[in-house]
Amino acid sequence: MGIEKEIRAKAEEYRDYTATLLSEMVKIKSYSSEEEAVCRKIKEMCEEAGFDEVYFDGLGSVIGRIGSGPKILAFDAHIDTVTTGDLSAWKKDPFSGEIDDTYVWGRGTSDQKGGAASMITAGKILKDLGYDKDYSVYFTFTVMEEDCDGMCWKYLIEEEKLIPNFAVSTEPTSCRLYRGHRGRMEMVVTLKGISSHGSAPERGVSAAYKASRAALAMEKLNSELKPDAENFLGKGTIVVSEMKVNGPSQCAVPDQAMLYLDRRLTWGEDAALAISQVKEYITEALGEEPESVTMPDYSKRGWKNTDYSQELYFPTWKIDEDHEIVKAGVSAHTDLFGKAPVVDKWTFSTNGVAICGRHKIPMIGFGPGDESEAHAPNEKNRIEDLVICSAFYAMLPYKLS
Incomplete structure (x- = not known):
């Protein structure tokens, strides 16, 4: 069995596991700067999945690592959410984390705890496969993005000195591959x-x-x-x-x-x-x-009570369609699913404004759920998207190696 078939089989095997991870995250309110409880839960989840290292950075983001290669590939999901807005517009409890045959429901399912759940499953798959290739694979579960997109990564790069060779944002893309946004x-x-x-x-x-x-x-x-x-x-x-x-x-x-x-x-x-x-x-x-x-x-303080601030400027970013990280993403998707992904861009803004916009680190986006679900009532994410993304995240380090 080729590596892509092993990864697809593992992602499918962990379908219910991934949906449950997302459900458990959704049940924990995590508004910007108030993420401590969900961060502690995610740290526990990463440890249970067998990550080689898991810790909190100075702002309170959860940083997990698998592998010890000389290069760094980082997958990012912000785990704070906006508030619910008018509760009368919700047909389901926004913090129920309800799972049915098709969806996981609740605030943050698409924006963007779904990406976080798929990342943990991808890490579990990499551990199952004994991944030991060229990359140290970092999974970052970042804070305060909804208030100030990119500041968490500005802190990681400038203060914690975590500087990836490549990065992937797992914000919702409907399982398309994105290469920029305004x-x-x-x-x-x-x-x-x-x-x-x-x-x-x-x-x-x-x-x-x-x-x-x-x-x-x-x-x-x-x-x-x-x-x-x-x-x-x-x-x-x-x-x-x-x-x-x-x-x-x-x-x-x-x-x-x-x-x-x-x-x-x-x-x-x-x-x-x-x-x-x-x-x-x-x-x-x-x-x-x-x-x-x-x-x-x-200049708002987060749950770790760390003083840190930045101006409210978030630079535009894009990378060429023939860049190495885009080609690797297209190849990973094609090997896994038998077809190339749609390559496009986001309408909204992500932590990419710091990773690629400010610090010029090449990156792509690939995430479960739809952009239109972000900040909307009755937010949900397709379980099938979670499976697709966990496979893609596990495959990409092999393609880059």
Whole structure:
């Protein structure tokens, strides 16, 4: 029996095991920065699966290793989730982890504890097969991604000095192979007016009206942004996600305003360009420059209570279709399943913004579940996807070797 047949048979043998792993994770709430309980459970799961090493890093992510080769291949899954939102929109308990013939149900099943469950099974398969090839295979179960994508990996690379030769994000791809996605950044625009009594608005300058014109300028900017030259990642976008107006009282012309902006960055766009565009379009709309356009920092503490922060800038990334890691992924999929995978990209953002966008480590994406399930009510993941992905993750180290 060839290695691909052994791996497929093992992945199928562990079908129920993998679904149960995911179910147990889903039953544990793990909102960003509140992941301690699920991290401790995942560490226990990795130890029971026979991993060679399992530990917590300084931020609280779980780091597992199998093999001791001179090169490093890392598989990543973030194990924090967003909240449930409106519970009345859920048909099932979001933390039930219910398993039926087709799906595992609950918050985080696709985004993205499904990838984590398949990673543990892949590690178990590698141990069963006695993997001892060229790679130390790391499985990282990372924290705080929903709040600040990539910061966990910025910490791993810059502080813990875990620097892979290649990486795989297990965010949901519907079992397609992804090779990039747009970056993003957040911006705060401040505007100033002049207050006056509400009975005589002509004496003041309304920051609210300035904010309204600035918001419409962002709508115009969004319509005029262009796709990347290859037209692979598509066009960048910008949206006003929050507006606030303040003044001396409810009976006064407001003298302060704030716009919060979410900017998605296609290939060739960066923070400096995005900030300059915002200033240009608002200046054109108002006839004057905004008071400021800044990029805020994220500095929330996680469950390990470690001080760490970064600016809210997440660089765009993509790698060529003929890159070694893409070819290895295509070959692994073809050997396992008799056909090449669809090669595409994500719409949303992942930890790839740090791994490949910031630190230029070649990576691909391959994960169970659908992107459309992310942050949605009645989230679920196909059990068949879990099986496919556990086989793919176990096969890839052999292909790279």
